[in-house]
Amino acid sequence: VAGFHQAPLAGLAMRVVFLVYLIGVICGITYVSVIGLAHH
Amino acid sequence: MRRLVREQSLTLFFGLIFLAALAGQAIAGHIAYNQEQTAHGGSAVSLGRYLTSSDFGEAVMENWQSEYLQFMLFMLATVWLLQRGSPESKELDQAGRESKADQKLEYAAEEDSPAWARTGGVRTALYSNSLLILMTLIFVGSWFAQSVTGWTEFNQTQRDHHEAAISWLSYLGSADFWEHTLENWQSEFLAVGSFAAFTIFLRQRGSPESKPVGAPDEATGVEG
Numbered sequence: 001v002a003g004f005h006q007a008p009l010a011g012l013a014m015r016v017v018f019l020v021y022l023i024g025v026i027c028g029i030t031y032v033s034v035i036g037l038a039h040h
Numbered sequence: 041m042r043r044l045v046r047e048q049s050l051t052l053f054f055g056l057i058f059l060a061a062l063a064g065q066a067i068a069g070h071i072a073y074n075q076e077q078t079a080h081g082g083s084a085v086s087l088g089r090y091l092t093s094s095d096f097g098e099a100v101m102e103n104w105q106s107e108y109l110q111f112m113l114f115m116l117a118t119v120w121l122l123q124r125g126s127p128e129s130k131e132l133d134q135a136g137r138e139s140k141a142d143q144k145l146e147y148a149a150e151e152d153s154p155a156w157a158r159t160g161g162v163r164t165a166l167y168s169n170s171l172l173i174l175m176t177l178i179f180v181g182s183w184f185a186q187s188v189t190g191w192t193e194f195n196q197t198q199r200d201h202h203e204a205a206i207s208w209l210s211y212l213g214s215a216d217f218w219e220h221t222l223e224n225w226q227s228e229f230l231a232v233g234s235f236a237a238f239t240i241f242l243r244q245r246g247s248p249e250s251k252p253v254g255a256p257d258e259a260t261g262v263e264g
Contacts, residue, residue: 010044013044021051029181032097032100033184035092035093035094035097039196040192
């Protein structure tokens with residue numbers, strides 16, 4: 001029963017980890033590209 | 041909750057030490073930047089100003105691009121290239137993209153296979169290479185970010201020396217850009233090549249990056 005309740009949460013946690021890394025990397029690259037271009 | 045954290049502990053651990061290292065880099069970089077500024081008769085800048093400078097951005101991105109290139113190339117190369125005795129290599133008769141049955145694709149998909157592994161066509165082709173596509177996009181994006189921040193830095197130095205600024209395309213052909221690029225690539229390539237070689241004869245008990253301690257040196261593509 002415990003496993004049944006935890007399965008959706010475990011799936012959600014995997015998705016959160018994936019999205020945090022993906023969005024973090026995209027934001028980092030965008031931020032540095034913008035500050036690099038902003039000085040021109 | 042504790043179980044949820046334990047099941048994500050690898051990414052949480054690396055995420056946290058990434059943030060700590062980035063903060064340390066920002067602080068040390070700020071101090072070094074201001075030392076350089078004052079040594080050349082300039083004025084010191086605030087930490088906030090340093091964090092929006094191309095000096096900081098380039099230092100971060102030149103390392104990001106090389107890391108993503110390393111993973112991307114390693115993933116691509118290990119589809120076809122082998123290393124006898126290394127758990128990082130596939131088994132010696134498995135080189136190549138493998139059959140649909142081996143990869144559980146289309147007719148060979150299983151009940152719990154992702155939908156795009158089952159459908160065939162463009163979606164399955166895309167999904168079959170999605171990790172490589174993402175790593176390549178991040179590599180190209182961070183290399184671009186390195187190039188524009190490096191270009192800004194380069195032109196700032198040119199102006200300080202009363203020399204003409206150059207275009208972004210000219211900067212891409214400059215020794216400065218390629219030095220910042222290749223100094224990172226060489227270390228990544230060495231680390232990957234030496235790691236694959238070291239895993240032939242050495243072991244780390246419990247690590248999936250190593251063979252089991254008792255596996256023979258000849259064992260290839262066997263993970264712990």
